[in-house]
Amino acid sequence: KKYNVAILGATGAVGKEMLEILGERNFPINELKLLASKKSAGGEVEFKGKKYIIEEATENSFENIDVMLCAAENDISITLSPAAVMAGAVVIDNSSAYRMDENVPLVVPEVNPEDVKKHKGIIANPNCSTIIALTALNELNSYAKINRMIVSTYQAVSGAGINGIKELDKQVKDINEGKEAVANAFQYQIAYNLIPQIGDFDEIGYSQEEMKMQNEGRKILHNPNLKVNCTCIRVPVYRSHSESITIETEKEITVEKARELLNNAEGVKLIDDLQNKKYPMPIESSDQDLIYVGRIRKDISSDNSLVLWCCGDQIRKGAATNAVQIAEVLVKENLI
């Protein structure tokens, strides 16, 4: 069977990647509809030898669509995703608009694929840093329940889309030519700098991005008591997020056991060979879908506690690939 697929936000970094991934994974497409804002509409895109015109997205864009992949911002998703559902489509939404809605499953296919079945029209794609962390931790959590996570993220500029990537490039060039670095996509200069803010801060000093790790982690792991302390930093790296993660588990996981579990974990590549200086790095984890995990060691400051380091491509597994994998679950379970 083939499906009528729409991509909303088809001209952005994630929307473009969604199309790439649909092709790469041979998702069974009958008709394809590429939707964007009025400003971005009109462009031509080639997909599998056929040319498509990017159309302006309206509430009437979703007739006969089976699955809509939404790569648009929250306000557009809130306006158009319900219209797509009304027209009979299942929406897989990469925005954060519906992630915490109790009627909307929040899914990492390696972790909680069964939640897809509970959808009422919309399925939410988790935040990129959440996807990367939980894909890395999934098998460890299955072996010994994680009670507490301490996470520091080092988030690529691609998190701010094409403009984030372009800004890093331009600032490096300008600085090397002795010019002033101009900041637009980020609060400050990102070239040769680190910015400890992703999203607005709440009243106790946590950023929106930091609270996503706790709130989304609890929902995806079905563990409302999961304790999470997260610090999210923007770093001058193109497209892979890196994360330093400490987990406290209900029973001890030895380093050897952790390596064994991760060596066979879905969606994970274990790179942990210190003798040969082998460990995950963002320039190596980019442009593919596995989450690279390494630097596994016992937390010498606490019992039943393990530390690891992971890197994952934010645009692919952190967004586009995860969304397409959810669509594949819909197909496999005959839910579209």
Ligand code: 2RA
């Ligand atoms: C970021 N996770 O990295 C957010 C949105 N992609 O900016």
